[in-house]
Amino acid sequence: MHMPKDFTSHMNREVFKVVSCKKDADPLVEELSIAYLNKARRLQLQAESIRDIIAGPFQMKPYPASLNKSALAVWGNATVCVIAKKSDGGGYQSLLDVEILAVVEDLRQHNTLFFR
DSSP states (O other), rough: OOOOOOOOOOOOOEEEEEEEEESSSSEEEEEEEHHHHHHHHHHHHHHHHHHHHHHHHEEEEEEEEOOOOTEEEEOOOEEEEEEEEEETTTEEEOOOOOHHHHOOOOOOEEESGGOO
């Protein structure tokens, strides 16, 4: 009988800090963890992590241009969004603590810009 191979020791593991926010609510810092064997799976798991937070359809949009943070992107819909740093290879990267503080402040001061 052929036993399935255990790939656990070969998996890449990453933890991402993102900011989520519901319309007219206080932002939350979220830590997302994924484990994957290849880049395609990494991108799929990142999308699933965002889908779990948003709990519905979403699209990626640029960060509001007037706030001058072109390295960031917004994944969301009309009622909830997730903000992270865009990755050159697709998907997203973790926010640095200083970026988290700036995003939280932007969401508190300019909430309506993120839900258009």
